[in-house]
Amino acid sequence: MKIVIAPDSFKESLSAKAVCECIERGFKVVFPDAEYHHLPLADGGEGTVEALTQGRKARLMRTEVSDPIGKKVWANWALLDNDKTALIEIAAASGLALLAPEDRNPNITSSYGTGELIRTALDQGVTKILLGLGGSATNDAGAGIVQALGGKLLSHTGTELQVGASALTHLAKIDLSQQHPRCSEVEFIVACDVSNPLTGQRGASHVFGRQKGASSEMINALDAAIHHFAQLSIPILGTDHRHTPGFGAAGGTPLGLSLLFDITIKPGIDMILDELNADHIMQDASLMITGEGRMDTQTLQGKTPFGVALRANQKGIPVIAIAGSLGKELDPLYTHFNGLFASVRAPQSLDSALSEAEVNITSSARNVAAMLKLGAVINK
Incomplete structure (x- = not known):
């Protein structure tokens, strides 16, 4: 048996x-x-790195990055398949568990640290990235990842925006001319266990904002900020992702990722089961x-x-x-x-x-x- x-x-x-x-x-x-x-x-959230490295030849990595409020932390990730596949959890660098309750403020928290991990993986020469989206502290629609990988988010005066969701209200132009040169060379799979759209009553801000520290007053402003980011992304992507299922995961992180990579979104557990054969x-x-x-x-x-x-x-x-x-x-x-x-x-x-x-x-x-x-x- x-x-x-x-x-x-x-x-x-x-x-x-x-x-x-x-x-x-x-x-x-x-x-x-x-x-x-x-x-x-695991289902793509915390524990994904541990689950996918069990019984496999993996090289566990540790990189110093920015946490959701810009403090330096050490984040764990892994290399698989003879160092050709990077396995990253957004929770490792941009996770809610990294912040004390009084520091949870989705107006200013950023996914920049996750971008730093992705940049490190690209510099290592990986050809595939697996990113688990569970447990994030952010609501910046992946803007921090864009900024960490060389993209410029500019105001009407041409100055670069600060990190965080609230800064997106001042966004006038997205400049990807200096993005990391290897972004187009990798297969990028995003593990996501929610089907929520990016914006609206079922979107990232309204459904998940409160658990990340948003007050009732903040939620509408957060939703408007990433709505604006999504609108300005349409000419670049050729697609309006405000209502795309799954784009509400991890504070809208798939939007920023889609500006840089040709991403495939999979249910987290399906990605894990497939990778483990x-x-x-x-x-x-x-x-x-x-x-x-x-x-x-x-x-x-x-x-x-x-x-x-x-x-x-x-x-x-x-x-x-x-x-x-x-x-x-x-x-x-x-x-x-x-x-x-x-x-x-x-x-x-x-x-x-x-x-x-x-x-x-x-x-x-x-x-x-x-x-x-x-x-x-x-x-x-």
Whole structure:
């Protein structure tokens, strides 16, 4: 029996790799002779570098860059495929987790540091860049990336704009004549787990601005600023991206990227599964096991377990999920999952649940395996 274990991390408690180990440990008590394959995953946000470097020849890199408010930080990224592919998370240089709550201000936060990482990768000679967009602190529509890679955002007086979204209200001209010369030479894949457009009520500012520190008064101004940036981008791109699905991710970062690169946007989990050759790993599998910290209807919005379930469904492989906790209204999930299990054993505080995650997941996996074995006996 071949069992593929393919979870996301359980945020604030266990990495995806650790979750794999817990599930195997629990299952092995019941099925000691099964063939286990670990496929620790992420959906394009935090943990993407770790997931894609597991079991692969990768060179982990560390570069000093600007954080979202311009302070110097060390950001981790990776080189794969004999240094021809760069793997970058926007969260590493431009992430919300880098800022204290009082420093979160999307008027001034910038994606410039992510641009510095991309510039470093281009200087290394890569021919492919994979960029995960989860966890950003910015709402500048990728303007900082443009500036870091040599593009000039100019005011009516011809002066270069400061970084940050609010500065875009003064934008009069986009000058890409001095952009990095290798921008046109690389394949650029953007991992994105949202379908929101760039602007409007479902856009970057209105949907995600508040979690990045925007007040109600700021949100309309932020939306207007990136709306203006998008309008001035139309003559360069030949396309109006204000309503393009996915362009609202990471504060509108795909807009700035599209000015420099021929980008392909993929759901984060699909990019991860493709890069890890998951379809090959899943061949002849008897069972897929996935999971994340909490599963509810939001799981169906491009989260890791849903991506795994879709692949399993296409191949006719049963798939079950073990989560830290389960939300309400789970019926839509049962269309894709053969079973859903919560690992928390009893009512307890969040701190207790997080600290006991390893024990709880191992125990839950053992119980699931026992029920599967019992079902096989009953059906003989």
